[in-house]
Amino acid sequence: MKLCSARPLVQLLYPKLRIAMSTLATGTFQNSLPLNYRGGSRVQPIDSVGEEKAYEPSTGRVITTFTNSGEKEVNEAIQSAKAAFKIWSQKSGMERGRVLLETARIIRERSEALATMETINNGKSIFEARVDIEISWQTLEYYAGLAGSMAGQHVQLSGGSFGYTRREPLGVCVGIGAWNYPFQIACWKAGPALACGNAMVYKPSPFTPITVVLLAEIFKEAGGPPGLFNVVQGGATTGEFLCKHPDVAKISFTGSVPTGSKIMDMAARGIKPVTLELGGKSPLIIFSDSDLENAVNGAMMANFLTQGQVCCNGTRVFVQRDILEKFTEAVVKKVNKIKIGDPLLEGTRMGPLINRPQLEKVFGFIKGAKEQGAKILTGGDPYIPQDPKLKGGFFMYPCVLGNCADDMTCVKEEIFGPVMSILPFDTEEEVLQRANNSNYGLAGGVFSRDLQRAHRVVAALQAGMCFINNYNVSPVELPFGGYKMSGFGRENGQVAIEYYSQLKTVCVEMGNVESVF
Numbered sequence: 001m002k003l004c005s006a007r008p009l010v011q012l013l014y015p016k017l018r019i020a021m022s023t024l025a026t027g028t029f030q031n032s033l034p035l036n037y038r039g040g041s042r043v044q045p046i047d048s049v050g051e052e053k054a055y056e057p058s059t060g061r062v063i064t065t066f067t068n069s070g071e072k073e074v075n076e077a078i079q080s081a082k083a084a085f086k087i088w089s090q091k092s093g094m095e096r097g098r099v100l101l102e103t104a105r106i107i108r109e110r111s112e113a114l115a116t117m118e119t120i121n122n123g124k125s126i127f128e129a130r131v132d133i134e135i136s137w138q139t140l141e142y143y144a145g146l147a148g149s150m151a152g153q154h155v156q157l158s159g160g161s162f163g164y165t166r167r168e169p170l171g172v173c174v175g176i177g178a179w180n181y182p183f184q185i186a187c188w189k190a191g192p193a194l195a196c197g198n199a200m201v202y203k204p205s206p207f208t209p210i211t212v213v214l215l216a217e218i219f220k221e222a223g224g225p226p227g228l229f230n231v232v233q234g235g236a237t238t239g240e241f242l243c244k245h246p247d248v249a250k251i252s253f254t255g256s257v258p259t260g261s262k263i264m265d266m267a268a269r270g271i272k273p274v275t276l277e278l279g280g281k282s283p284l285i286i287f288s289d290s291d292l293e294n295a296v297n298g299a300m301m302a303n304f305l306t307q308g309q310v311c312c313n314g315t316r317v318f319v320q321r322d323i324l325e326k327f328t329e330a331v332v333k334k335v336n337k338i339k340i341g342d343p344l345l346e347g348t349r350m351g352p353l354i355n356r357p358q359l360e361k362v363f364g365f366i367k368g369a370k371e372q373g374a375k376i377l378t379g380g381d382p383y384i385p386q387d388p389k390l391k392g393g394f395f396m397y398p399c400v401l402g403n404c405a406d407d408m409t410c411v412k413e414e415i416f417g418p419v420m421s422i423l424p425f426d427t428e429e430e431v432l433q434r435a436n437n438s439n440y441g442l443a444g445g446v447f448s449r450d451l452q453r454a455h456r457v458v459a460a461l462q463a464g465m466c467f468i469n470n471y472n473v474s475p476v477e478l479p480f481g482g483y484k485m486s487g488f489g490r491e492n493g494q495v496a497i498e499y500y501s502q503l504k505t506v507c508v509e510m511g512n513v514e515s516v517f
């Protein structure tokens with residue numbers, strides 16, 4: 001990235017330039033704008049439940065301090081969404097689609113600036129952030145296309161009577177997101193929600209408050225009514241105000257299993273529909289007839305994107321015993337070549353983890369793995385960058401663990417860091433039983449040249465998102481979501497429409513009423 005181009009990027013993102021920042025280079029960004037958004041403007045919350053700091057993970061610097069929204073502020077945001085819902089829900093699908101298309105166009109036009117900001121706040125490499133932004137505008141384009149074609153059914157009944165169904169929006173939908181894909185998760189929720197005619201109040205993770213506000217501004221600029229997409233900042237308490245609010249029609253949550261369970265509990269009290277996109281500990285099964293180079297590349301994609309902080313990662317890598325040595329050697333060689341460092345530099349493929357506690361948590365898993373008998377084949381130590389401005393960053397060397405067993409903590413629990421566990425297996429039957437022996441069921445993958453076997457294996461995997469001979473690709477056309485404790489409901493694909501709309505049946509009598517009384 002040419003840092004001399006930073007100033008135009010700033011101007012593109014903040015045309016009124018009320019923000020106190022000089023460039024978008026690593027170590028320089030400082031936010032001073034309000035981070036809540038409602039009624040079509042950035043606002044300071046009217047009440048608060050404490051303050052929060054957000055960091056630049058590559059330097060450890062605080063880039064913004066903000067107020068966690070209190071109950072009154074949450075209510076204001078919901079009322080703002082309710083007002084927009086009245087207007088938006090009356091528009092035709094084509095009209096809504098046009099706003100979504102324009103939003104997608106603006107995101108595409110600003111993708112470099114948005115990706116840069118995502119990298120600064122999240123720590124993922126600029127290379128990956130660009131992909132996230134691309135997936136984001138594609139999501140909005142996809143649901144713009146579906147908005148105009150949503151329709152009910154007409155059903156002929158006897159005697160000329162008939163019935164029809166109407167697909168109607170739910171109302172104000174709440175989105176609560178995780179920090180690993182801040183902009184993309186918001187678009188995965190807003191795309192289908194708004195296409196169906198709903199309005200949204202979104203709460204990002206307090207670790208990554210910045211880019212979702214830019215999304216809110218773009219929806220408005222694209223012609224969305226004020227209040228269509230609102231942002232409240234805060235943590236658990238703010239999230240609870242949202243989930244418990246009586247005017248909220250639906251909650252779509254992305255995050256951990258323990259929080260998902262609380263969300264479901266709160267939703268149950270209000271009989272609100274809920275979508276839960278939760279964690280995972282997914283299996284990747286590599287048979288000895290695989291194309292070895294593809295299998296190794298697949299394992300890399302399954303484990304090291306976004307510093308390993310990916311819900312659907314295939315972190316339990318089952319390798320058929322006769323290729324174990326060759327596979328392990330090739331994987332370790334590749335892992336050792338991953339370029340770690342300043343995530344805004346073009347060549348970097350691994351940036352810092354999200355924050356210090358997450359880094360320490362990952363080190364804790366690695367220590368525990370060693371104590372339980374796993375062998376560190378590479379990595380697992382802190383990475384100390386040469387660049388002085390990165391000294392306070394949350395970096396580590398990506399890690400491969402060998403000599404793993406199914407009952408080790410590192411194999412059973414979601415680590416959410418760059419740690420791959422390799423597990424040998426002998427037969428298809430055995431590996432399927434072991435792969436499914438988990439409370440999670442988000443994703444799974446298989447590498448084999450035998451396509452009959454590959455299909456047989458994925459059919460038996462207890463996972464919502466399966467890959468054959470690839471891993472972690474995510475076309476917006478395909479539904480994404482989990483089995484078992486990884487959640488329920490789906491994002492992406494046509495099916496997401498069902499999770500943001502309700503069906504009304506109308507029965508029309510063309511004859512006389514035949515009363516039984």
Ligand SMILES: NC(=O)c1ccc[n+]([C@@H]2O[C@H](COP(=O)([O-])OP(=O)(O)OC[C@H]3O[C@@H](n4cnc5c(N)ncnc54)[C@H](O)[C@@H]3O)[C@@H](O)[C@H]2O)c1
Pocket residue numbers: 176177178179180181203204205206234235236237238239240243254255256257258259260262263276277278279280310311312414416442482
């Ligand atoms: N399945 C998916 O699509 C998907 C995608 C990304 C991340 N994840 C999962 O998310 C987890 C990591 O994200 P995280 O650490 O941000 O998760 P988290 O559960 O700690 O937080 C997620 C969100 O919930 C909010 N929250 C926390 N407590 C709450 C409460 N009591 N009521 C309402 N909201 C509350 C947080 O502020 C945050 O916005 C991992 O387990 C990962 O696998 C899943």
Ligand SMILES: C[N+](C)(C)CCCC=O
Pocket residue numbers: 180181305309310311312472473474
């Ligand atoms: C785009 N990926 C890589 C499939 C990640 C989806 C979101 C999960 O954390």
